[in-house]
C-alpha cells in the first residue's frame with residue numbers, strides 16, 4: 567500500500583500463496599508493543615514504531631477506525647521483578663507511560679512492579695481486508711500464486727519486493743530465519759477493557775473490538791499449525807491467574823501462527839543476476855513477534871529502497887513494473 571501511494575503511476579501486483587484470513591498477520595494479537603531485534607539499531611526500531619503508531623493513531627481518530635479494526639487501549643505490563651530497562655525505548659511513543667501506582671499493583675498480587683500506558687490494538691483480519699480494499703482502490707492487482715524462485719518474476723516485473731515472512735526461509739534459503747510457533751485463544755469477555763501483559767512475555771490478555779485475545783506461547787523451530795489442546799489449557803489457566811474474571815469467559819477459538827524470527831529484520835536491496843541479466847529485489851521480512859508494531863515503518867523504508875531501484879533502472883522510471 568505504501569509503495570502504491572508513493573509511485574501511483576507504476577503498475578503494481580501483490581502475489582501471495584495465501585491472503586487473509588490465512589496469514590500469520592491474521593493470527594497476531596495486534597498490540598502495538600515493540601519486540602526488540604538485537605541485530606537492528608534501537609534508533610531505527612524506534613523510528614519504525616513511531617511511524618507505525620502515528621499512522622494507526624490517525625486511523626483510530628477517523629471515521630475508518632471501526633472498519634479498519636483499530637482502537638486505543640489502556641492497561642498494564644506487570645513484572646515479578648523490575649526489568650533492567652524500567653523506561654523502554656518506546657515509552658515516549660505510546661501515550662501516558664508511567665510506573666504503576668501501589669493501588670493499581672494491588673490487582674496483581676504475584677507482581678511487584680509495572681508500567682501503565684495507552685497504546686493501539688488492531689483486530690488484524692478486518693485490518694488486512696481494509697488494506698486489501700485500499701490496494702484495489704489504488705489499481706493494484708492481487709493474485710494468488712506461490713513463487714518458487716524470485717527469478718521467475720523477471721519476465722513480468724522490473725522490481726520485486728520480498729515480504730514472504732517465514733516463507734523466505736525456503737524462497738531465498740535464509741537459514742537465519744526460523745519459525746517461532748505461537749498459539750492464541752479468542753474468548754468472549756466483553757467486561758474486560760484493559761490490557762494486561764506479563765513483562766516476561768509469557769502471558770497476555772488483549773481486549774479487542776469483538777473478542778479478547780489470550781496468549782501466549784513461543785516454540786522455536788516448530789512448523790506445526792495445528793492447535794495443541796494442552797497449550798490451550800495452559801494459556802487459559804495462566805490468563806485466569808492474572809485476571810480471575812476470565813473463568814467466566816465463553817466461546818474459546820484457537821489460532822496458531824508462525825512468527826518469522828530473525829535477529830534483525832532483513833530490510834535490504836539486492837540485485838540478482840543470471841547470465842548477464844539483472845533483477846532488483848527489496849527484502850522486507852523477518853519481523854518476528856513484533857511485525858504488526860513496526861509494519862508501516864518498515865514498509866516506508868522498503869518503499870524508499872524501491873525508489874532507489876527505480877532510479878537505478880535504465881529508461882523511464884514511470885515504466886517500471888513492480
Ligand SMILES: Cc1cc2nc3c(=O)[nH]c(=O)nc-3n(C[C@H](O)[C@H](O)[C@H](O)COP(=O)(O)OP(=O)(O)OC[C@H]3O[C@@H](n4cnc5c(N)ncnc54)[C@H](O)[C@@H]3O)c2cc1C
Nearest residue numbers: 583584591594595596597713731733748823856857858859
Ligand atoms: C501468536 C502471535 C501473536 C502475535 N502478536 C503480535 C502482536 O500483538 N503485535 C505485533 O506487533 N506482532 C505480533 N505478532 C507478529 C506478527 O504476526 C508477525 O510479525 C507478522 O504477521 C509478520 O508479517 P509478514 O507479512 O512478514 O508475514 P505473513 O503474515 O506470514 O505474510 C507472508 C505472506 O507471504 C506469502 N508467502 C510466503 N511465501 C511465499 C511464496 N513462496 N510465494 C508466494 N507467497 C508467499 C504468505 O502466503 C503470506 O501471504 C504475533 C504473531 C503470532 C504468531
Ligand SMILES: O=C([O-])CC(=O)C(=O)O
Nearest residue numbers: 595767770781782855856
Ligand atoms: O508478546 C506479545 O505481547 C504479543 C506478541 O507480540 C506475540 O505473542 O508475539
